[in-house]
Amino acid sequence: MEFIDKVLSFSLENRLFDGRTLIVGCSGGPDSVALLKLLPELTDSEIHAVHVNHGLRPEASADEDFVKSLCEDMGIPLKIFRFDVRKESEKMSRSEEETGRILRYGAFEEYATELFGEDKDKKSVIVLAHHKDDLAETMLMNIFRGTGLEGLISPKAKSERAIRPLLCVSKQEILKFLEESGQDFCEDKTNREEICTRNIWRNKIIPQIAEVSIKEPGNALFETYELLSDDMDLINVLTSEKIRDHLDTEHLILDTRAFEDCHKAIAGRLIRMLWKMTFGDLTDFEKKHVMSVYGMATDKGASGRTLDLPFRRKAFIAGTKLGFTDEDKIREGFSRAVFSAGCFVYDEGACDIGITEAQNTAVLPKSHIKIKTEIVENIEAIRYNTNSWFYPLGYGVPADGIMIGPLDGDLTFRRAGTDLEIKVCKLLGTYKIPASLRKDVLGVRLGNEVLWIPGIGHSAGFTDEISARRFLEDQSEGNKTGRFLALHLSEVKDERC
Numbered sequence: 001m002e003f004i005d006k007v008l009s010f011s012l013e014n015r016l017f018d019g020r021t022l023i024v025g026c027s028g029g030p031d032s033v034a035l036l037k038l039l040p041e042l043t044d045s046e047i048h049a050v051h052v053n054h055g056l057r058p059e060a061s062a063d064e065d066f067v068k069s070l071c072e073d074m075g076i077p078l079k080i081f082r083f084d085v086r087k088e089s090e091k092m093s094r095s096e097e098e099t100g101r102i103l104r105y106g107a108f109e110e111y112a113t114e115l116f117g118e119d120k121d122k123k124s125v126i127v128l129a130h131h132k133d134d135l136a137e138t139m140l141m142n143i144f145r146g147t148g149l150e151g152l153i154s155p156k157a158k159s160e161r162a163i164r165p166l167l168c169v170s171k172q173e174i175l176k177f178l179e180e181s182g183q184d185f186c187e188d189k190t191n192r193e194e195i196c197t198r199n200i201w202r203n204k205i206i207p208q209i210a211e212v213s214i215k216e217p218g219n220a221l222f223e224t225y226e227l228l229s230d231d232m233d234l235i236n237v238l239t240s241e242k243i244r245d246h247l248d249t250e251h252l253i254l255d256t257r258a259f260e261d262c263h264k265a266i267a268g269r270l271i272r273m274l275w276k277m278t279f280g281d282l283t284d285f286e287k288k289h290v291m292s293v294y295g296m297a298t299d300k301g302a303s304g305r306t307l308d309l310p311f312r313r314k315a316f317i318a319g320t321k322l323g324f325t326d327e328d329k330i331r332e333g334f335s336r337a338v339f340s341a342g343c344f345v346y347d348e349g350a351c352d353i354g355i356t357e358a359q360n361t362a363v364l365p366k367s368h369i370k371i372k373t374e375i376v377e378n379i380e381a382i383r384y385n386t387n388s389w390f391y392p393l394g395y396g397v398p399a400d401g402i403m404i405g406p407l408d409g410d411l412t413f414r415r416a417g418t419d420l421e422i423k424v425c426k427l428l429g430t431y432k433i434p435a436s437l438r439k440d441v442l443g444v445r446l447g448n449e450v451l452w453i454p455g456i457g458h459s460a461g462f463t464d465e466i467s468a469r470r471f472l473e474d475q476s477e478g479n480k481t482g483r484f485l486a487l488h489l490s491e492v493k494d495e496r497c
Helices: 002-013 030-042 060-074 085-092 096-123 132-145 171-181 197-212 217-246 264-279 287-297 327-340 424-430 435-440 465-473 477-481
Strands: 021-025 047-053 078-082 124-127 253-255 306-309 313-318 321-326 360-363 369-376 388-393 402-406 412-414 421-423 442-446 449-453 483-491
Touching (some): 030 047, 030 060, 030 171, 096 124, 132 197, 217 253, 264 287, 264 321, 287 306, 313 327, 388 449, 412 424
Parallel strands (some): 047 078
Antiparallel strands (some): 306 313, 313 321, 388 483
């Protein structure tokens, strides 16, 4: 059948089926019924169905019974969810249409978790029945909302957890397939009513466009969609290359040096990508917000500043580090940026603790900083990394008295190899540490001597092969077999004392 061949060709071209279990949304309407009937012809993957009863229409129970009967006839396992969308929309302060969409996607994910637990992303994919006409409606709606390329190539055939095999066919083609197959379906009469924005576009505006358009609007917009998708693929490659070099994926912090010599089209996408990574979507994150963030990120004097954004969220800058956070977590956001720069920050009110020569691993009080202490008997056995510091013992310098804790800003620091002393508070300012965090930056000291400030430098001991070599040059050959106190720091996000 031509319809099946068309969808199969589109699915293969976009690599939609990769062996994972398919979780198909089926409302009982023509689109989802056609999808459910079609899938066994397209793939050997295991198929499960989800039906969401929104409780909005008198026919909702009949639709549920229809889907249940259809799945039984096809031998497809079915999971039914029931929601009071009207009540939930009031709780969420969103439209019933948007609330229904949120609840549907939540139902798909809940069922995937029920089937596969933590492996749901690897073992399952959600299959949706969006078709060419849906795509045309979305493109036009987004144009008149104001959008970039992303809004003109949405929805995609394949995006994260969802695939859409029917994007290449129109509603008319779907109805013809069902008629030729002798397959019944349910009809949602509200789709004909002008009760929401999409219905107005579908039933009123697009038919008027068709009267004056050279091509059928759905086909014309699909051609544009395919061309723009190719352009977007190239831009995404360039953006991914840029973000790969400048993003701390663990802390979701972007180094603002990424914007140097960066085309504005790429710069804007870097910001949008960071926002989506942080919050999961781009809802209401508009061009004006992107440009405001871009202005702050490229301002050399912006360290320590914040910017108000939708949903009580904020952008923040610490040194050259840009991130997003919820308004009530701004200190935590700044701390992430400082961690990304290599420094460690306590909670407010932390105090010093002593270091001993005993091997030990613990989470420091009022922090999520793990410290491991050990004694290394031979310098040749030392393995260096970014957050480790090594201090020589056995030269009349005991470990007793070494303290780790937040640094007093009035203390002075002299970097190894120099004679210049600088107050800690001024030094942290030079490194663009936000003023609100400076009194809580972690350091190691012996009495009033600051020995090591992670991410900034050391005055004694060594942290890498170069500083170790300099240390040895000042010592006798016999010290190569000396003993060294090693401190290893790491961040533990789920532990806090």
